[in-house]
Amino acid sequence: MSPAAESSADKSAWPLLLSERTWGPWRLAIALATAAAATWCYIIGEYVGYYLNFFQGSLALTAGSMIGMLLVLLAAGPICIRYGIESVASTKPQFGSRGWVIPALMQLVSIVGWNSLLLIFFAKSLSQLLRLLGAFPPGTSGRHVVPAATFVACGLVFLVLLRGASGVSRISKVLVLHVFIGLWMLYLLVSHRWPELVAARPAMARPDRLWNYTTGVEIGISSLLSWWAYIGAMIRMAPHGRTVAVPVMLGMGAPVPLLCMIGIAGVLVLKVSDPSEWLRTVGGPLYAVIALSFVAAANFGTAIAGIYASAIGLRNFSSLEELPWWVILLVTIMPVALVGILIPELFFARFGAFLAFIGVGFAPLCGIQIADYYALRARHIDIRGIYDRTPSGAYAFWAGFNPVALIALGLGCAVYIYLLNPLSYESHGPYRFLTASLPAAFVSGFLYVVLTRLFVVPAGRGGYASR
C-alpha cells in the first residue's frame, strides 16, 4: 500500500486496514464522549423534564439511552469494526448497491439537522458571552453576531477536518474537558437547589404514570439512535470488537444521560434547560461565562465529529468518490452553514419534530441491520460486494435495490407512528408498555427475515446463497 493511499484512507469510504486503525479504547472513548456531549443533552433533558420528576426522569433516560446505544452498536458496529467501513457502507448488504442512498440521506438529514442546531447554539452562546463581557457598545443589538459566529464556526470545523480523523482525535483530547465542566454544572444545580428539585413537579405530566415513564425511556432510546449516523466513522478507527464495546457504551452512551440531567433539573427548578441562562441565576456572571464557554466548546467538538462522519458517508456516492477532501468538506458544511445563518429561529422551533423523526427512521434501520447480520447472514459479509456496483454484484438485488428492506423500513416507520405520533405525542396500543422504537425495530427486523427467506433467498439475490 502506498504511503499516500494510507495517509488519505481516513478521508475516503474505502475500508481501512488494520495498520491504519490505530485508535485504542481510551482514544476512542475520548473522541466519542466529546462527540456525544453537546447542547442537545439539555434539550433532550428538557423534554423528559416535562413528563417526569428528576429521579424518575434521570433513570428512565439513562436506561433508554443505554438501550438505544446497544441497538446502534449491534446494528452498524460489527460490519464497521471488522472491515473498517462507516455506517452508510454497512447498509449495502441490506439495501443494495443503489438502495443504500436511503440510509445515506437519513444520515445526511440527521447530521445536517443536529449540527445546524449545535452551531446555532454555539453562535448564540458566543453572542451572549460577548454581551456579558461588554463587547457590544450600548444600544447595539449584536444581531449579526449569530450568523457571523455560525460562519466562523463552520470555517473552523473545515480547517480542523482537513486533517481527517486525526483532526477529530486531536481536538477531542482538548474539548473532552467540557464533559467534566458539565458534570460540575450538574453538581452545582443539584447542590444549590436540591429541596426545590425534589419537590418540583413536571409541567406536562399526564395522569397515566406508566405513559410518562415510558415516554422518558422512549426519548432516551430515540435520541441515542441518532448516533447510528456518527458511529461507523468513529469505530472504524479501532481494530477490534473488544476495543469498541465498552468505549461506545460508556464513552458515548453514558455522557448523554448524565448531561441530560442538567436539562431535566434546569427545566424542573428554573423552567429553563439551557445552563448558560440559569447558571447566571445560580452563580453570577463568572459562572455564566464558564457555562457559555462550555456550551460553545461542547457544540464545536460534536459538530466536528458530525461533519466528519457525514463527509465520509458522502464518499459512497461515485460522483463524490474522487473529489478532493476539502471539496467534500465544503459540500457537507454548506447546508449546515445555510440553516444556521438563514433560518436559525425556524429550525429551533421545529426541533421536537426533528427529534421524533430520528426515532422513526433509525429504529427500523437498526432492526433490519441486526436481523440481517445475525439471523440471515450468520455474520458473513462479502466485502467486495459492498463496493461492487455491477448488476452481478453480491448486493445488486433488483436493479441495485432490495424491495424487502424498503418494505421493512416503511412498515417499521408506520408501526412507530401508529404507536407514538412524533408530532403530537398521541399514542396507541401497547406504546405505554413497549415504547415505540423497540417495537418498530423488532417488526422491521422480523419482517425483513421472513420476506427475505420467502422471496430474496429463493430468487438467488442478495448474496445469501453464496454463503
Next chain:
Amino acid sequence: MPEALPAGLEERLAALEQGREVGEDFDGRSWFWLILLGALIPGALLLIGWWAA
C-alpha cells in the same frame, strides 16, 4: 463487463478477502459488557425508577 475498481481499493479488498486485515467481531468479553451495560443495567434502573418513585 465488470466495472474496474480503483487500484487502491482493489488492493484493500484483496487483503480483506484473504482475512489478513479483517478486525475481530465482538468476543465473549465484549458480549458480557454489551449485555451488562445495554440490557441488565438499564433493566435494573427501570425497575428502581418505577418502584422507588
